[in-house]
Amino acid sequence: MARRDSPNRSKQGRSEPERSSSRRQRDPQEPSFLRRWLRRLLIWGTALTLLGAMALAVAVFVTERSLPSYERMKSTQTGQTIVVRASDGSEIVTLGPSYGRWVPYERIPQTLKDAMISVEDRRFRDHWGVDPIGIIRSVVVRIQSGHWRQGGSTITQQLARNIFLNNSRTFDRKIREALLAMAIEQKFTKDQVLELYLNKVYFGGGAYGVDSAARKFFGHSGEQLSLAEAAIIAGLVKAPSHYSPTADAAAAVGRAKVVVQTMQEAGKITPAEAAATDFKTVKLAEEQGQNSARYFTDWVLPQLDLLLPDNDQPIEVWTTLDPAAQHAATDSIQANVPKGAQGALVSLDRDGAVLAMVGGTDYVTSNYNRAVNAVRQPGSAWKLFVYLAALEAGYTPDAKVKDEPVTIDGWSPRNSGGTYAGEIDVRSAFAYSKNTVAAQLGNEVGFGAVANMARRFGITTPINTLPSMVLGSSDVRVIDMVRAFAAVQAKGTAVTPYGIRKITSTEGEVLYSHRPDPAQQLVPNFVAAGITDLLQSAVSIGTGRAAQIGRPVAGKTGTTSSNKDGWFLGFSSGITTGVWMGRDDAHPVPGLQGGTAPARAFAAYMKIATAKRPPEKFDTDLKMPQWQLEPDDEVMQANPDGYFYADPDGNIIEPGTQPKPPVADGALPGGEQGVPVPEGPPAAGDDFLSRATGKQADPAPRPRPKPVATPKPN
Numbered sequence: 001m002a003r004r005d006s007p008n009r010s011k012q013g014r015s016e017p018e019r020s021s022s023r024r025q026r027d028p029q030e031p032s033f034l035r036r037w038l039r040r041l042l043i044w045g046t047a048l049t050l051l052g053a054m055a056l057a058v059a060v061f062v063t064e065r066s067l068p069s070y071e072r073m074k075s076t077q078t079g080q081t082i083v084v085r086a087s088d089g090s091e092i093v094t095l096g097p098s099y100g101r102w103v104p105y106e107r108i109p110q111t112l113k114d115a116m117i118s119v120e121d122r123r124f125r126d127h128w129g130v131d132p133i134g135i136i137r138s139v140v141v142r143i144q145s146g147h148w149r150q151g152g153s154t155i156t157q158q159l160a161r162n163i164f165l166n167n168s169r170t171f172d173r174k175i176r177e178a179l180l181a182m183a184i185e186q187k188f189t190k191d192q193v194l195e196l197y198l199n200k201v202y203f204g205g206g207a208y209g210v211d212s213a214a215r216k217f218f219g220h221s222g223e224q225l226s227l228a229e230a231a232i233i234a235g236l237v238k239a240p241s242h243y244s245p246t247a248d249a250a251a252a253v254g255r256a257k258v259v260v261q262t263m264q265e266a267g268k269i270t271p272a273e274a275a276a277t278d279f280k281t282v283k284l285a286e287e288q289g290q291n292s293a294r295y296f297t298d299w300v301l302p303q304l305d306l307l308l309p310d311n312d313q314p315i316e317v318w319t320t321l322d323p324a325a326q327h328a329a330t331d332s333i334q335a336n337v338p339k340g341a342q343g344a345l346v347s348l349d350r351d352g353a354v355l356a357m358v359g360g361t362d363y364v365t366s367n368y369n370r371a372v373n374a375v376r377q378p379g380s381a382w383k384l385f386v387y388l389a390a391l392e393a394g395y396t397p398d399a400k401v402k403d404e405p406v407t408i409d410g411w412s413p414r415n416s417g418g419t420y421a422g423e424i425d426v427r428s429a430f431a432y433s434k435n436t437v438a439a440q441l442g443n444e445v446g447f448g449a450v451a452n453m454a455r456r457f458g459i460t461t462p463i464n465t466l467p468s469m470v471l472g473s474s475d476v477r478v479i480d481m482v483r484a485f486a487a488v489q490a491k492g493t494a495v496t497p498y499g500i501r502k503i504t505s506t507e508g509e510v511l512y513s514h515r516p517d518p519a520q521q522l523v524p525n526f527v528a529a530g531i532t533d534l535l536q537s538a539v540s541i542g543t544g545r546a547a548q549i550g551r552p553v554a555g556k557t558g559t560t561s562s563n564k565d566g567w568f569l570g571f572s573s574g575i576t577t578g579v580w581m582g583r584d585d586a587h588p589v590p591g592l593q594g595g596t597a598p599a600r601a602f603a604a605y606m607k608i609a610t611a612k613r614p615p616e617k618f619d620t621d622l623k624m625p626q627w628q629l630e631p632d633d634e635v636m637q638a639n640p641d642g643y644f645y646a647d648p649d650g651n652i653i654e655p656g657t658q659p660k661p662p663v664a665d666g667a668l669p670g671g672e673q674g675v676p677v678p679e680g681p682p683a684a685g686d687d688f689l690s691r692a693t694g695k696q697a698d699p700a701p702r703p704r705p706k707p708v709a710t711p712k713p714n
Helices: 016-029 035-068 072-074 112-121 130-144 153-162 171-188 190-200 210-218 225-238 249-265 271-276 294-308 323-336 379-393 426-431 435-445 447-456 467-471 476-487 525-540 595-607 687-694
Strands: 082-085 093-094 202-204 315-319 342-348 354-358 400-403 424-425 500-505 510-513 552-559 566-571 575-582
Touching: 035 093, 035 153, 072 190, 072 323, 072 566, 082 294, 082 323, 082 552, 112 153, 112 566, 130 447, 153 190, 153 271, 171 190, 171 435, 190 210, 190 315, 202 210, 202 225, 202 500, 225 426, 225 552, 249 687, 271 595, 294 500, 323 342, 323 575, 323 595, 342 476, 342 525, 342 595, 354 595, 379 426, 379 435, 379 447, 379 467, 379 476, 379 525, 379 552, 400 426, 400 435, 424 426, 435 467, 435 476, 467 476, 476 525, 476 552, 476 566, 476 575, 566 595
Parallel strands: 082 315
Antiparallel strands: 082 093, 315 500, 342 354, 342 575, 400 424, 500 510, 552 566, 566 575
């Protein structure tokens, strides 16, 4: 009988107990669930690690290829640095981030290299841009202390951040920083990386790089650092503002001691060297404050946009400012300016170089530059242009004029003190600043001629032509008035003020060099000699006696109504200086006159400014052209070659020709056909000559007929 299968047997012919027994026999040979997942994790982790390493390698390779060259890395900066230097090469001010001079690796002091590596990245020579051990150590300290006390960034990472990134604490920035650091390590050597770092890291106070920091804090080059100085500089990187020696010397020294101890632990110095480090021997450089020289730099620096319009690289601006002269100018203003008033001074060398400029009594309190921006009435100092016009028209210093009351178009000027001297010479009228004489001269030569003379000599502000303009009612700038007096000192040749001699790169390449303007004669030599005679008399015997300095000085005072402004402008030994004093609100200043405080400030400054120059006698010899020696009324108008007149019949007579005599009826010109040509009337009759010589009085004087001349300028 055939056998039937048991219901408990599987379709494969095995019962359930048999299958269970079979599984129990295979289990010891099969991996457990955990082991299988660990194996999978290992496989996938290895694969992902390899892929990640490959991706990282590709990323580093691509980043390395995109990095700029070493020379380009050296020139990469944040903002433009401008170092402004005085005429002797000393630094006046540094604007923008200061990078100092680049110090090559071999000239960086070894003590600084060791100090920086010890305190910032002890494994610098061992890692490849990112230090895993340093990162782990930083995390351990974070767990132990509860807050971050150590950074895991290497020197290379800090370099990457300084050049390419910012200081934001984001995960994305840290990833990019690490990637850049590894690329930098692949492209450059360790020495190059350290050189870049030490020349670019921020040390506080606007100083980037070791040279800038050394000059700022110690006053010397970054190539010469003691162990104590190197420790102070290396300690600044952690917190530049907190450990700055100029802000907190005690904190800086405390941090530097930690650096020295770290160097000892790293084996860079011996215990004896660490113990011998004396921070008391470190001399800090004096902090440069805001001084009066900033008025000058504020005037000079905007000119860079015209001289170097497209430059954004660090530059050094070599100026004309004389530090000794600037110091003397500052002292002279502060010592003489009346209480509650302001003062300004501009001093030019004979070629227009600005030797000193003071725009106010205190730059910190007010940086408004009154030397170049303020416009004030010049008072009698304006008479320079009145007398220049008169001298050009034919007057001489010895010519006679009359100091008497006068009214011009309803305006009646008065002299200071209300007195009149009667007949005096031009020299005395100028020396004692006679207002009535200036008014008469201005009216005679034409107020327009005076305005034209002022414009010719460099006055850039609007000029009115009212009669009162001869007494200085038009506003002017101090620097413009000094420029005008400097042109007189230059014997009538134009002088243009300038403050920049040259501009160079930090490596010494000359980018701009000042070139003098072509010579331009403003007035003839005899006019310059004549006005110099008058200006010298004003100081010798006139209102400017307080400006005497023991050598020839020529100058002029100026005082406005109610003593609102006081001026003195003059020159000696090739230096021209102008001083103004007054209140910014134009209120009266009791006792302020050009011959008092401004003249004294001028003298105090010029005694120092001219001390190293030989005294110079002024050229006051009047070598006048022949035509101006002729007694002709037309000399008051202009050069006689520039006018014409008409004869009694209305015919135009050109200069240098004689009028044609009348011709009798039927006769030909020149007495042809035997007809004599009648002689013309005499130039002057006997009665006129007698009156002119005083032989007889003229009971009824008649106006002298004048030729028709070119109109006077108004």
